[in-house]
Amino acid sequence: MDESVLYRETFSITGNDFERGGAAASAVKAIMRELGLDPAVIRRLSIANFEAEMNVIMYAEQGRLEFTVTAEAVKVVVADRGRGIADIELAMQEGYSTATAEMRARGFGAGMGLPNIKRSTDWFEIESTPGVGTTLRYGVLLGAAGGRG
């Protein structure tokens, strides 16, 4: 597998910054379009990126989204410094949420975030240390035509 990085860009995400919520995901989407990736790849990653970004905004202090393109895949790492997740298994259940009333009022916190990322991507890994932070790694494989097929 050719692992050489063709493109990499990192975006910072600030906790509680709902004003700019989705900004990193939108920027990544624009880049993916410019690179001419397959619309299905763009759609799946955009869903995952948006959920991951909103998780940082809702639950963490500071985080970053690192977007990497290789000849084989688009890989994303979203790492944050924050409260972390005590019970990952529980957080992965659809409908489970620790969102506050304010977050719910903004249309988030339906407990679909992490399951949605897993469903939209080809692989998904999560590591978390309570009180320290969370790291998500996920991605989508590109077709033979380099994401155009």
Add this chain to the structure above:
Amino acid sequence: MEVPTHSIILEEARCVGCVACCKACPTKAIRVRNDLMQIDPALCIDCGACIRACRYDAVRPRTSTTADLKRFRHTVAIPSMTLFTQFGHDVYPWQVAGALRACGFDSFHDSSPMCPMVSSAVDTFLSECQGPWPKISVTCPAIIRLILIRYPDLIPHLIPIHTPRELAAKLARRQISARLGIPPAEIGVFYISPCAAILESIQRPVGVAESYFDGAFSVAELYGSLLRAIREGAGAAEESFEPRGLLWAASGGESGAMRNANILSVTGVEDVTYVFDCIEAGKFRQVDFLEAYICPDGCVSGQLLVEGRYAARHTLQRIQAQVTSRSAIKEERVRSLFREYFFHMEDEIKARPLEPVARNLREAILRRHEKNRLLEELPHKDCAACGAPDCATLAEDVVAGRARLEDCVFLKIRQGTPLPEETGDE
């Protein structure tokens, strides 16, 4: 010289090469080269922003001519509902209809009853369809074009049901042919349009091989003669109009006539883009129907109207309260027409993807790096003096070989290159 692109005509003699159109274009389809506007037909969605932005009357819509009317034995005018909002609240729709007859059309066909019929057909469609949600209205052709070029993923969201205007044209031709015994091809059906997007949808329709219209005129170009005919008392006799149809002139009218209340109405290109981005990201799935217009208030703010949109909205409220419906729309009748596929588009809606800028992923990435490098050198003023709408677009154009970095006036000043001298006739 007159240069047409889609439904837009540039009158070169009037174009001064200012960049108002270029900055106004929401899809960045316009460049100014050699002091003239140039539109990229692949990117143009016929929203009419350039017509609105031009202060020199250099950009105008491409409409039919009186010679086009003479090609037919019988001509019919089908006006947009917005036409009835243009003459103030003491001018009734039947006066406008009479004025159209006095202005060179052999007959007038009212499309207002077709509007709630289509709303009802959309209700039936929604109750039987499986998603993807939300379903998106096809009333605004600029919205369809935006989806075809920018949001191909949303094509399955478009409702494959004709607009009331197209169905009214189909019906008018049939009825008049039967009534007067004239072959359908010898009847000319013309739309009176509030916008460039509908003009283009008649020339190059989506979802059907050929439009049911033979041509179109703008409200603005007929306004003067209509106003005169109204003042002279044309069409004094009262005729019935469907009030729920008239409401289609503004946003909210289409969804307001539906039984399904799980709808969202969005207007204006910025908000539409925002909502489409959300839908692409999987949001708004709980909404059944999205009514979307590229103009800020729906058709009543079309760029080919005369009356301001607030005055027109107010007139609309007043007149729709004063017209009476001829008959209630029979839902059973709509359902049986629905089964006969009367409302359905004949063809599938297909994407019109833009040519990829690069041959493969590696080349696309190289181009992006090159673009970012060029952008570093540019001043980030987004002044558009180079002829591209902003610095990032100039960088893209340079990478694509369509422009030169030296087109930037700030770079020229920084490098000490003499600016081109103003050529005058002194």
